[in-house]
Amino acid sequence: MLARPAGQRREAIEEGDLVIVYESHDRMKAVTVQSGQELNNRYGVFRHADWIGKPFGCKVTGKSGGFVHLLAPSPELWTCVLSHRTQILYIADISFIISYLELRPGCIVAESGTGSGSLTTSLARSVAPSGHVFTFDFHGQRADSARQDFIKNGLDGIVTVEVRDIQGLGFPDKLNGKVDAVFLDLPQPWLAIPSAVNALRSNGALCSFSPCIEQVQRSCETLQKYKFTEIRTFEVLMRRYEVREELLKLLQSEETNNGTWEPIKELFSSPPHKKLCSGMMKDVHSVANECTGSVLDTRDKDMSSRVPGLLMAKPLLETRGHTGYLTFALSYIG
Amino acid sequence: MEEQQLQHEEIARLGSSVLIDFNNGDRFVFARVLPSASLKVGNSMWSLAPLIDAPYGSAFELQRGSLVRIPPPLPQEPMEAQTCQQDACPNSEQCSAPHTRDNRNLIDNNTAQKLSAQDIERMREDCASGKEIVDALIANSTTFQGKTAYSQEKYKKKKQKKYAPFIVIRRPSARRICEAYGVKCPPKIGYLRMDTIALMLSLANVGAHAEVLVMDLVSGILTAAVAERIGGFGSVCTVYCTDKPSPLDIVGLLNLTPSMAGRVFRVSVWELTSLLERHGYVRENHELVHLKKESEGDTAVSGDGNGNLNVEIEAINFDRANKPLNDNHTDTHLQSDLDACTSFIQASAENSESCESTHRNDEKEREAQESMVARSKESNSVHYGRKPDPEDLSRWAKHGFTGLLVSASDYQPWSVIEKLLPFLSPSAAFAIHHRYLQPLAECMHELQRNRMAVALEIVEPWLREYQVLPSRTHPCMQMNATGGYILTGIKISSP
Numbered sequence: 001m002l003a004r005p006a007g008q009r010r011e012a013i014e015e016g017d018l019v020i021v022y023e024s025h026d027r028m029k030a031v032t033v034q035s036g037q038e039l040n041n042r043y044g045v046f047r048h049a050d051w052i053g054k055p056f057g058c059k060v061t062g063k064s065g066g067f068v069h070l071l072a073p074s075p076e077l078w079t080c081v082l083s084h085r086t087q088i089l090y091i092a093d094i095s096f097i098i099s100y101l102e103l104r105p106g107c108i109v110a111e112s113g114t115g116s117g118s119l120t121t122s123l124a125r126s127v128a129p130s131g132h133v134f135t136f137d138f139h140g141q142r143a144d145s146a147r148q149d150f151i152k153n154g155l156d157g158i159v160t161v162e163v164r165d166i167q168g169l170g171f172p173d174k175l176n177g178k179v180d181a182v183f184l185d186l187p188q189p190w191l192a193i194p195s196a197v198n199a200l201r202s203n204g205a206l207c208s209f210s211p212c213i214e215q216v217q218r219s220c221e222t223l224q225k226y227k228f229t230e231i232r233t234f235e236v237l238m239r240r241y242e243v244r245e246e247l248l249k250l251l252q253s254e255e256t257n258n259g260t261w262e263p264i265k266e267l268f269s270s271p272p273h274k275k276l277c278s279g280m281m282k283d284v285h286s287v288a289n290e291c292t293g294s295v296l297d298t299r300d301k302d303m304s305s306r307v308p309g310l311l312m313a314k315p316l317l318e319t320r321g322h323t324g325y326l327t328f329a330l331s332y333i334g
Numbered sequence: 335m336e337e338q339q340l341q342h343e344e345i346a347r348l349g350s351s352v353l354i355d356f357n358n359g360d361r362f363v364f365a366r367v368l369p370s371a372s373l374k375v376g377n378s379m380w381s382l383a384p385l386i387d388a389p390y391g392s393a394f395e396l397q398r399g400s401l402v403r404i405p406p407p408l409p410q411e412p413m414e415a416q417t418c419q420q421d422a423c424p425n426s427e428q429c430s431a432p433h434t435r436d437n438r439n440l441i442d443n444n445t446a447q448k449l450s451a452q453d454i455e456r457m458r459e460d461c462a463s464g465k466e467i468v469d470a471l472i473a474n475s476t477t478f479q480g481k482t483a484y485s486q487e488k489y490k491k492k493k494q495k496k497y498a499p500f501i502v503i504r505r506p507s508a509r510r511i512c513e514a515y516g517v518k519c520p521p522k523i524g525y526l527r528m529d530t531i532a533l534m535l536s537l538a539n540v541g542a543h544a545e546v547l548v549m550d551l552v553s554g555i556l557t558a559a560v561a562e563r564i565g566g567f568g569s570v571c572t573v574y575c576t577d578k579p580s581p582l583d584i585v586g587l588l589n590l591t592p593s594m595a596g597r598v599f600r601v602s603v604w605e606l607t608s609l610l611e612r613h614g615y616v617r618e619n620h621e622l623v624h625l626k627k628e629s630e631g632d633t634a635v636s637g638d639g640n641g642n643l644n645v646e647i648e649a650i651n652f653d654r655a656n657k658p659l660n661d662n663h664t665d666t667h668l669q670s671d672l673d674a675c676t677s678f679i680q681a682s683a684e685n686s687e688s689c690e691s692t693h694r695n696d697e698k699e700r701e702a703q704e705s706m707v708a709r710s711k712e713s714n715s716v717h718y719g720r721k722p723d724p725e726d727l728s729r730w731a732k733h734g735f736t737g738l739l740v741s742a743s744d745y746q747p748w749s750v751i752e753k754l755l756p757f758l759s760p761s762a763a764f765a766i767h768h769r770y771l772q773p774l775a776e777c778m779h780e781l782q783r784n785r786m787a788v789a790l791e792i793v794e795p796w797l798r799e800y801q802v803l804p805s806r807t808h809p810c811m812q813m814n815a816t817g818g819y820i821l822t823g824i825k826i827s828s829p
Contacts, residue, residue, distance in 0.1 A: 003543035071761050100509060125539075229391070
């Protein structure tokens with residue numbers, strides 16, 4: 001999961017490695033390589049033994065000729081494949097939290113709750129190799145599962161998981177004054193703020209993630225009461241775009257179109273990586289040749305590669321409209 | 335040891351670079367903490383000497399001719415303000431509960447303030463503190479008591495800014511630098527927003543021991559962000575593709591330790607290409623096939639890896655490292671700033687008044703900066719952007735980079751990616767920023783067509799700040815509409 005020092009890097013997949021099997025954008029799976037095992041998916045049956053010795057990033061072919069790519073795990077890919085034991089944080093929020101808290105190698109971070117460990121994995125990357133993440137969850141089983149994941153991902157030297165109710169008990173005294181940044185993802189974060197003050201060093205940073213504005217309101221009041229400075233609340237989202245290749249109709253003038261004003265016969269539409277919508281399909285009859293005015297027959301399937309349309313990008317129709325509010329603050333300088 | 339180092343970073347030492355925040359985000363100025371440095375505010379100069387050894391986050395007030403450290407001002411709670419008012423004059427009709435007041439009786443005839451400008455000037459000469467002046471203004475305002483609690487607060491804030499300005503010193507992190515330039519001069523950093531850079535760092539898997547290839551035509555903000563995140567473990571190699579390396583002066587604003595700065599390299603793209611060829615790599619189908627000549631390659635590089643161009647770069651760096659804030663350097667730096675800002679203003683002058691005010695602010699900013707800079711004679715900025723060692727080059731050639739970040743909106747993304755993607759190891763992630771969407775769409779199409787990458791995606795980060803106040807919480811009225819677009823993906827090995 002984490003990059004190794006320059007001399008110890010390796011490219012080839014070995015027995016016991018965690019690989020991300022990439023099928024498509026929204027279909028990925030984390031697999032631990034064990035020769036003797038097979039992976040079964042809609043692209044076929046893949047023998048793990050065939051993977052050993054191949055470089056990360058390679059394409060492997062299954063028994064029936066289908067293929068997948070084997071990628072090296074990263075915190076971003078892990079977020080896509082991890083088992084959801086709770087609601088998780090996604091890359092837009094995660095990246096902003098890490099940047100805003102100014103995390104870097106050597107930092108000490110305290111997090112509650114651990115949840116499914118999506119953020120924790122990214123926190124670990126940002127503070128490794130010399131920093132540490134202390135993460136707390138009040139749910140014993142959840143903490144255990146997270147711990148196992150961290151071991152599997154080689155993060156156990158960077159991350160310590162503890163079962164503890166931070167809202168009820170606060171952060172442990174052993175952290176007092178040592179923590180550079182605190183992250184709270186709790187239903188009542190204001191209950192944890194007094195102990196966050198103790199854990200944080202002077203001018204240390206706090207971030208609280210809350211889906212509801214009422215939680216934000218209350219957290220901000222408590223932060224003010226505990227003399228936090230620079231209290232700021234943000235909402236971060238990410239818009240995804242799809243790229244399509246399409247040809248748009250031309251509205252022809254009278255002279256070039258035999259007496260009538262009408263849009264020239266459509267058209268041609270070929271998104272390179274998306275299925276054509278049925279509505280568009282109807283229109284894939286012919287394409288107008290602007291220069292001569294003649295009409296080419298494009299019933300031929302190969303036509304799509306010969307006549308390039310216009311590449312255009314548009315946002316995906318459906319998107320996440322809200323994740324949560326991120327409230328940041330700095331502890332007071334005494 | 336690292337802990338100590340981090341602790342050390344939390345204090346503005348002699349020669350440290352600091353970000354000065356005026357009145358909570360009104361204005362940002364970068365400065366170097368030196369006894370000789372000074373800051374221009376209004377018409378007066380203030381010595382920065384009191385900043386030496388102050389922890390980051392410390393606040394200072396401009397008082398009696400010098401900067402005086404004060405406890406960091408806390409936002410006043412409106413609830414408290416209300417009760418205070420009620421306690422002060424419980425029976426007066428005019429002082430009815432502030433929340434029931436409104437501005438129906440407010441008449442703008444410029445007679446509300448009984449103190450004259452001369453009175454205030456006299457108070458200033460008598461060395462009254464800012465707070466005393468603000469209190470006097472309130473006491474002599476005939477309308478203050480009739481205002482709602484909210485507008486009382488607003489009034490106080492406004493007067494505080496004018497008569498009791500304060501500064502807070504901040505550690506210049508990449509995040510803060512980005513936000514400050516977003517206010518000062520966004521073209522200088524290619525209109526990158528702090529959330530855009532944050533997302534790019536995550537997408538390209540930047541962390542300790544990462545070996546990151548960067549094309550940075552954004553004054554070094556991208557390089558700086560990577561250097562900060564790898565913290566001396568791993569390397570950041572910035573490529574340039576012109577005769578002269580592109581400026582990375584923002585890297586100099588970070589307080590990098592010498593060992594961290596030593597991991598920031600600069601090399602021309604041709605040199606990198608020829609190096610790979612020498613190392614026995616052959617370019618084929620957008621992919622490099624290793625011909626297993628590693629041992630040969632190693633010796634070859636140490637022999638002839640240093641061309642004339644490198645010597646020249648070395649000289650530039652040397653100059654920069656020794657006196658990064660000397661007059662010459664600053665002039666060019668400011669000039670490019672000015673040019674960028676001017677073109678920005680020209681580009682959008684037709685329909686925007688805000689541009690003018692931006693311009694004016696920049697003008698003031700520049701003046702302040704110039705005067706400040708002119709007075710700082712020395713610095714302890716460290717040497718960054720050196721030429722890679724032969725070991726580094728051969729390691730990159732052998733193993734490839736673990737990530738690629740590009741922000742170069744003057745270039746077609748596909749032409750950049752076509753050139754730079756071969757330097758990445760398979761399964762390495764990349765993130766390309768561009769101000770426009772279309773070139774990224776074309777680049778994505780090419781990558782797909784040539785089957786060079788998977789997990790391809792074009793994304794646009796979106797960031798909105800909120801005002802959170804009791805019963806008055808809402809999104810901020812103004813926001814930055816775009817930080818640009820990012821094309822990201824993961825390189826795959828060729829079939």
